[in-house]
Amino acid sequence: MKPEPKDKAEVDTTSFAPSDTAIVIVTYNRSHLLDRLLSSIQVMNPSPGHVVIIDNDSADDTHEIVAKHTIELAPTVIYQKLATNTGGSGGFHHGVKTAYELGASWIWMMDDDVEVIPDSLGKLGKWAARFQVIQGRRYDYDGSEFYWQYRISDRLAIPIPFAPSDFDITGYREMNSGCFEGMFIHREVVRRIGLPDPRFFIYWDDQLYGWLASKITTSVIVNEFVLRRTRDIRQLDLGVRHFNASSNGYRYYIMRNRAILKQYYRAHGVLFPAHFALGTVLTFAKEILRLVLVEKTIRGTSNLFKGLRDGRKIEIDKAWKPMAPLESTDHSNRLKNH
Template sequence: MAATVATVLVTYNRLHLLAVCLAALFDQTRPPDRIILVDNASTDGTAEWLRAGGYINDPRIDYLRLAENLGGAGGFHAGVCHGLNGGYDWLWLMDDDACPDPSALAQLLACQPRPPHLYSSVAIALDDPQRRLCWPAMAVSGGSRLKYSGELTEPLLEVAALTFLGLFAHRHAVEQIGLPDAEMFLAGDDIDYCERARRMGARLFLVTGSVLNHPLPGRRTIALLGRQFDNLLLPPWKRYYDVRNRIVIARRHYGRRLWTETIPGLLIRLIDCLYHDPDRWHQMHAYLQGFWDGFGGRLGARRRPP
């Protein structure tokens, strides 16, 4: 029997992007068998728009409206759980700002994926003539840091980490790894998931023919002592989760690298924020609270969008 695929799509207050993403999913040459649409309690008219357009009763969509905003991590936790209970063979995860190429899902299936390994589409910067990768990929073979789609010369590229922007996982792998950690709320839940997968013997692969178009995240690149550090341009409430969850992930998975890599990297990014950001004191407070809660193991939704 042919494998069944459910797309887990998480949205929050980005109706204009959600409409584009849904249209792209409906336009797949091999459409997903079901779209599990997780609405993180949007307040921008998302539910009303879906109802008016007939999407809520569309047999291609399972609409899950959460009672409160549980963040991206909570949304993926709920969606993946629903997909497992629905019995689908494969789950394809993405946010509402992804716009998959028409053949994106077909390309994932054509690479003959098999559990327990994890696979992913490639997120390429939207309308970018340089075709930069939204998240640079660290190749396992050779350790090179790839930043442009032209550098992806193999159909399957084994990498050090994947994001929930196009992650493709078989139900058997998810049953072994478990669900995404909802308590992380935002940022890093995908990295934590990849590290948990490694412990179960999984390898991580980019499927270079499967493309998602996605806005390029704002970042500054810091060159220091022969290394490069990316500092994402984040408002203070998001910065808190980025800092806290980096520490939580390092404490869970990296051993002494917490002290030799994670903490020095965060201090370099803090100095960069204090030098460049106009809201530097709010950024400083976010860093301090992130450090405090990261080492104290205080997870969950501790800061909300303004």
């Protein structure tokens, strides 16, 4: 299944309306962070039409926090508590599906450990007439400007760490990746590439989703600060770039999910096995460095090997299929009439 050609003229985005936006939040046992995020949404100007909250079966007081903000927030709040923890991938799968079925023209995805800048929706909206996939910038926990690796190597399927971090007079750079911590995407792109793949659980899911989107439209990161991280993460400061601490779960899925990426690349006819294998080796080496330099240990390496082992089962699964595009039925007026 090869990607559809780019067609920037297919959908009219010139009449951007903030009320046609649905913010999709995925949360899990971090009610204090969710509380802060929802408080920041409360003072947004302009504000979105809907806030969709996907709760990955939290055991804390997330439900009570949502109930409080459902009364306080101007946007309509849609709350779904899932029966099990489906990871970030499963959460965004359900959240984007819900926002799409509501008829939202624009879907803005984010985790629970950020807060929105009050005028952020207006900042993104001014780019909506030109682009259908927009990534804003964010401040890190300490207030510094976070650098996100917005370009990936098509053949290696890994981020390019030396992609330029500055912006020229245009105020944007083209990207071929994605980050669910702030991806702002038009419903037409969702229709054409399908929903986020829940099989990732965590990691590589948003990179792939952005890559798929970039195959059919021009995707950009814009020089607009729209989010601020609210959770401190241990990291090694390398100047513009950082090495963040990880976990055993992340290490496992980082390697296992390379197999899902490989299946997608194969389905789209762009798999170069030797290059992709090199990308996997480089990913493994990077995680070893992360362990040694940031976490000061080599314990956890076994999870990388377990991920590779279980990924092999996915690689050889001949019944495996990528996520399919959505039906072409137009729901674009539902949100206005909801």
